[in-house]
Every structure is written in structure tokens, then in C-alpha cells.
Amino acid sequence: MKIAIDSDKNGLELKKILIQYLSDIKCDITDMSYLDLHEREDYPDIAINLANAIRKNKFDRGILICGTGLGMAICANKVPGIFAGTCSDVYSAERLVKSNDAQILCLGALVLGSELAKSIVNAWVNSTFQGGRSLPKVERIREIDKGLFKI
Numbered sequence: 001m002k003i004a005i006d007s008d009k010n011g012l013e014l015k016k017i018l019i020q021y022l023s024d025i026k027c028d029i030t031d032m033s034y035l036d037l038h039e040r041e042d043y044p045d046i047a048i049n050l051a052n053a054i055r056k057n058k059f060d061r062g063i064l065i066c067g068t069g070l071g072m073a074i075c076a077n078k079v080p081g082i083f084a085g086t087c088s089d090v091y092s093a094e095r096l097v098k099s100n101d102a103q104i105l106c107l108g109a110l111v112l113g114s115e116l117a118k119s120i121v122n123a124w125v126n127s128t129f130q131g132g133r134s135l136p137k138v139e140r141i142r143e144i145d146k147g148l149f150k151i
Contacts, residue, residue, distance in 0.1 A: 011065030047075035069106035
């Protein structure tokens with residue numbers, strides 16, 4: 001699995017910790033390093049950049065880190081075909097993939113300790129979409145995403 005990671009300034013320290021952790025557990029991890037390459041330092045640009053890379057199949061999944069993870073998730077979800085969610089616990093991280101088939105995990109560096117963040121990332125990395133009862137719901141979300149829905 002190819003994973004991209006990036007953060008705003010609030011998430012730089014946690015990003016470094018998670019890159020090392022993901023390398024240690026043998027994940028193919030790429031730091032997108034948006035802040036090093038662009039003048040704009042706003043989390044919306046960072047999130048859209050990573051989400052577009054996943055949309056273009058350059059990566060299988062991505063991790064975005066800001067202060068709370070909320071802004072990154074809102075922005076990443078604006079990219080068609082991308083599902084992102086903010087997680088602050090292990091169970092939600094599992095369900096993000098198992099039930100929702102989300103490609104992007106968003107984390108809050110100001111609300112999570114590094115050990116909890118590692119546990120959340122581990123659960124997320126080791127989860128796969130289960131389909132089953134969730135499949136029709138995920139397909140419905142995809143219809144909505146494409147503007148094909150009728151209420």
C-alpha cells in the first residue's frame with residue numbers, strides 16, 4: 001500500500017513521528033512536503049494537493065494532519081471520489097475504512113498524543129473495506145458525489 005502524508009505547521013512534529021512509525025512497520029510512505037514547495041501555507045491547499053494525488057491513483061491512501069484534523073477532512077472531501085474522515089480513536093479509524101471505504105485519515109496534532117496517533121494509524125493501515133451491509137451506503141455516497149442523487 002502506497003501512503004502519502006502531509007500536514008500544516010501545526011502537524012509537522014506529529015507528521016515526522018508518523019513517517020518514522022510507518023517506515024518502521026514497512027509501509028511505503030511519501031511525505032508530500034507541500035509547505036516546502038509552495039508559498040501558500042493554508043491547510044486547504046495541502047489537503048487538496050494530497051487528495052488530488054490519491055484521485056489520480058498516485059497513492060492508495062493518505063494521512064493529513066492539522067490542529068484538529070477537521071479542516072483537512074472538510075477540504076479533502078471536496079475532491080470528487082475522495083472520502084476522508086477525522087479520527088481520534090482506534091475504533092473510528094477501523095470503521096473509516098471497513099464501513100466507509102475512506103482513503104484519507106485526518107488527525108489533529110493538537111488533540112492527540114503521538115502514541116494514540118500511532119495506534120489510530122496502525123488500525124487504519126490494517127483495515128480493509130468489508131462491503132456487506134455498508135456497500136449500498138457507500139455506493140449511495142458515490143452517487144451523491146457524482147451529483148446523480150434524487151431526494
